[in-house]
Amino acid sequence: MNKELIINAAPHGVDIALLEDKKLVELHTEKVDARFAVGDLYLGKVKKLIPGLNAAFVDVGHEKDAFLHYTDLSPYARSLLKFTQQAINDRSPEGFDFAQFPNEPEIIKTGKINEVLNGKPNILVQILKEPIAAKGPRLSCEISLPGRFVVLTPFNDIVAVSRKIHSAEERKRLQRIIESIKQKNFGVIVRTAAEGKNTAELHEDLSELVATWKTIQKNLQGAVAPAKILSEQTKTTSILRDLLNEDFNRIVTNDKGIYADAKSYIQKIAPEKADIVTLHANNGGMGVFDQYGITKQVKASFGKTVNLNSGAYIIIEHTEALHVIDVNSGYKSVSNNQEQNALETNMEAAEEIARQLRLRDIGGIIVVDFIDMKLPDNKKKLMEAMEGFMQPDRAKHAVLPISKFGLMQITRQRMKPEMNINTQEVCPSCHGTGKIASTLILEDEIEKNLNYLITHKHRNLTIMVNPIVHAYLTKGWLWSKAAKWKRKFKQTVTIKADTNYQLTEFRFFDQDGEEIKI
Incomplete structure (x- = not known):
């Protein structure tokens, strides 16, 4: 696959x-003033x-209080509370040694929020x-710090492999390496990208995450809630971390800054492919998205x-509770067999629907109304194809x-607001009102201006209009x-x-072809 x-x-x-394969499948936007990104840490x-609700509302500085459910507290919530308080009150330059931090007993899964x-x-x-719509951010106390090869989870000593x-042999190898290099009080989740990596690479990644945790500990000193303690890497950097691999072409x-970061990152993970990173030269004023056809795909994909080809x-419709997708065959016909037509159309639609879910980042419940099929085998084929x-969806x-x-239900994790790009423009004829001057009024206006020009000695006039208006004014020959x-x-x-004219636009030209301004 060409990525x-x-x-x-x-x-x-x-x-x-x-x-x-030249087809747009994901589009991410990082705004300059973005706040409350997934992964950010706050003192709330x-x-x-x-x-x-067995939940709490927490002030993290957002206009709406953030939501924290008991199930998101983490088994080590009491240890986290103790650590937070100790770190706030700590005044030592280096901070206390987290490896010696005594953990509290784990909370039970069926407990109550007010007990913790x-x-x-x-x-x-x-x-x-x-934050989505009128809701504040959703919080978790299961702190995790993601790296390229591992994820660091404080307050436990568990090592898990993706x-x-x-x-099985590779999983055991990775587990042995991590157990030999990790510090006490830190759990580690080994990511899929760690497969085949050596001890030095894993140790470097783990050491960077431990240093990040020490930064969090230092930032907590004397902090007053609400306060941002650590910002997740920029979306650009995090996407480079999560997406970039040797499969990219x-x-x-x-x-220039992003170019340097991407080049440095590729040199780390696949030195032989460092040349795939290029800096776009803005030749002729054409932007990078225009040159690679992305702008056109965005306009065609977000309506x-x-x-389909x-x-x-x-048709994609959004309601408050869910998204509804309707599949229509249009004029497609691959055979005289109605069942076969339905299967072929549904298969093509399923591929596009999977792409649309990733592209628009649609989350929650999605109900798809496929074209009816009678054979159970065909329904099974369609479900397996959709899966x-x-x-590839992360x-x-x-x-x-x-x-x-005949309905298929899909649930997809919602992490951030759905991406919605407006593919419509204000009508240049009605200026968004939905109404234009009636043809009779337009005809009267042209005649009034024509009368004015002839009165002022203009001869052999030409009137340029939209083709539709032209057809109306010239219809009937002698009686037009x-x-x-x-x-x-x-x-x-x-x-x-003139096809370039809007519906209600008209202009006058003299016998020399010069426009007459009225």
Whole structure:
């Protein structure tokens, strides 16, 4: 698969496009003034406990208090509370030794929020979900610091290896390495990218994360809630960390700083492919997104209706509770067999739907109304195909079998607001009002201006109008509006059509072709 990463730095922020075989599959935007990004750490103040929800509302500086559910507290919540308080009150230059920090007993899964957060203390929290609509951020106390090869989880000594590493021998090798190099009081999750890496590479990644934890500990000293303690890397850097691998064929950016970061990163993970990183030269004023056809794909992909190559199309509707996608066959026909037509169209639509979910970052419940199929085998094929199409999606998701009503339900993890790009423009004729001057009024206005010009000794006039208006004014030959004006003003009046004119636009030109301004 041909994978490309195109990064466009602009005044409003950074836009990052992921292409697979030249097709846009992910689009990320990092705004200059972005706040409360997933992964940010805050010192929050518990404001309100809601026993009925088994949750708490925490002030982290957002206009709406953030939401913290008991299930997101982490088993080590009491250790985290103790650590937070100790770090705030610590005044030593180097900070206390976290390896010697005595952990508290774990909380139980079926406990109550007021048993843990009684007294409304200050607590270190991590943004789990960005603010969406009228909701504040969602928080977690399961602090995790992601690196390229490992994820650091304080307050435990557990070493876990990604299940996507299928070799049992490789999993055991990685576990032995991490157990030999990790410090006490730190749990480690080994990521899929660690497969085949040596001890030095893993140790370097782990050491950087431990240094980050020490920075958090230092930033907590004397902090007053609410306060940001540590910001997650920029979205650009985090995407480079999570996405970049040796499978990429091209990385292009128009920013020198991002170019240097990406080049340095590729040299670390795949030195032989450092040449794939290039700096876009703005030749002829063409932007990097325009040159690689991304702007055009964005405009074609974010409307309510998405057309497929075969003539079929899908319609995407958003409601408060869920997203609804309707599949229509259009004029597609691959055979005289209705069942086969339905299967082929549904397969094509499923691939596009999986792409749209990633591209728009649609989360929550998605209901897809596929074209009805009668054979159970075909329904099974479609479900298996959808699972395959969604496999590259990094967000957690689940696909349910097609119901007896022909509906497929999909759930997808929602981490941030859905990306919604407006693909419509204000109508230049009605200026967004939905109304234009009636043809009769337009005709009267042209005649009034024509009368004024002829009165002021202009001869052999030409009127340029939109083709639709031209057809209206010249229809009927002897009884057309043009013939009527010729008889009325006793001179030739030429009417010409120009497709560049808006519906209600018209202009007058003299016999030399010069425009007459009125």
